[in-house]
Amino acid sequence: MADTMKALVVLEPGRFEIQEVPIPVPGPSEVLARVRAVSICGTDVHLVRGDYPGFWPPAFPFIPGHEWAGEIVALGPGADLHGWRVGDRVAGTSHDACGVCQKCVEGRYNLCENYGKPGLHRQYGHNYQGADAEYVTHGVKTIFRLPAGLDFATGAVIDPASIALHVANRGEVRPGDTVVITGAGAIGLLAGDTSLVRGAARVILVERQPLRLAKARAMGFETIDTEAGDPVATLREMTGGLGADVALECAGVPVTVQWALGMLRRGGRCAAVGIPTVGVEIAMQKLVLDELELVGSRASAGEMRRVMPLVEQGRVRVRDVMTHDFPLAAYGEAIATFNDPDSGAVKIIITP
Ligand SMILES: [Zn+2]
Numbered sequence: 001m002a003d004t005m006k007a008l009v010v011l012e013p014g015r016f017e018i019q020e021v022p023i024p025v026p027g028p029s030e031v032l033a034r035v036r037a038v039s040i041c042g043t044d045v046h047l048v049r050g051d052y053p054g055f056w057p058p059a060f061p062f063i064p065g066h067e068w069a070g071e072i073v074a075l076g077p078g079a080d081l082h083g084w085r086v087g088d089r090v091a092g093t094s095h096d097a098c099g100v101c102q103k104c105v106e107g108r109y110n111l112c113e114n115y116g117k118p119g120l121h122r123q124y125g126h127n128y129q130g131a132d133a134e135y136v137t138h139g140v141k142t143i144f145r146l147p148a149g150l151d152f153a154t155g156a157v158i159d160p161a162s163i164a165l166h167v168a169n170r171g172e173v174r175p176g177d178t179v180v181i182t183g184a185g186a187i188g189l190l191a192g193d194t195s196l197v198r199g200a201a202r203v204i205l206v207e208r209q210p211l212r213l214a215k216a217r218a219m220g221f222e223t224i225d226t227e228a229g230d231p232v233a234t235l236r237e238m239t240g241g242l243g244a245d246v247a248l249e250c251a252g253v254p255v256t257v258q259w260a261l262g263m264l265r266r267g268g269r270c271a272a273v274g275i276p277t278v279g280v281e282i283a284m285q286k287l288v289l290d291e292l293e294l295v296g297s298r299a300s301a302g303e304m305r306r307v308m309p310l311v312e313q314g315r316v317r318v319r320d321v322m323t324h325d326f327p328l329a330a331y332g333e334a335i336a337t338f339n340d341p342d343s344g345a346v347k348i349i350i351t352p
């Protein structure tokens with residue numbers, strides 16, 4: 001095996017190039033994987049643009065990418081004890097948590113209290129080298145066996161599918177519920193499916209972009225076009241004036257957060273996975289008097305394995321949200337396509 005690889009290196013905010021860099025060496029309980037597919041996440045676009053200075057990434061230059069699949073090519077010491085062998089096909093996720101703090105031992109490793117502390121925690125593609133490269137190292141806690149029936153491109157979308165399952169779990173969707181989802185991007189569309197898996201009777205997607213509305217309708221969801229009038233009033237009309245039992249906020253814009261809360265039925269629950277970059281004014285009076293619940297939903301915690309059979313069975317329709325693919329060398333074109341509302345892009349797959 002060669003000792004260098006091609007990788008996407010972000011040199012400074014907004015400036016990146018494909019470079020020849022050393023292939024990383026797997027440490028204890030880590031594997032080295034040949035990356036076969038990596039999917040572009042909204043977070044990547046922010047990170048490449050430098051929207052989270054000093055945090056994601058802590059410093060430039062940096063190799064992003066955290067939704068990926070590939071095959072193991074080398075094992076670090078102890079990785080074999082977990083059953084891993086060279087040639088195994090895996091899907092990766094980003095949170096490599098300490099496993100020891102109170103949140104980790106309670107299974108909420110997405111909330112690791114040692115977040116970002118060197119030697120204890122890393123989040124691949126956020127504060128540690130990611131998978132936009134020919135090879136990546138990952139700790140054994142962050143790789144999951146890819147079933148034979150799922151190809152690598154699908155494997156690269158298992159991480160966002162697990163996030164969509166987590167937000168439906170955080171929303172505590174119950175059989176018969178009406179679920180409204182703000183934002184028909186990849187997480188919103190997949191959260192429609194995970195809501196159905198949990199037994200939702202109705203799923204209504206709220207979106208502005210015509211191509212995403214068309215995609216949501218093609219997948220069989222009801223839709224509200226936010227350009228066509230007041231979406232909160234429309235949702236209330238569609239629900240006999242009552243509102244939705246559960247809102248899943250998947251857009252991360254102040255107004256969509258306000259809509260999501262405004263659309264809730266009395267006693268309703270909103271789980272928010274979109275991350276607004278500015279503060280949001282909340283109608284506290286309604287929240288108190290209607291006993292609304294508002295909870296956050298961060299990444300996933302245990303849903304990687306749980307979502308894979310649902311993807312295999314076609315109940316979480318990952319293939320339906322995959323719209324484009326590009327080679328790693330065309331990353332600039334891929335990002336431009338992702339940002340172009342007229343492209344119809346939802347999930348873009350990069351092949352290193
Ligand atoms: Zn992501």
Ligand SMILES: [Zn+2]
Pocket residue numbers: 097098099100101102103104109111112113114
């Ligand atoms: Zn921890």
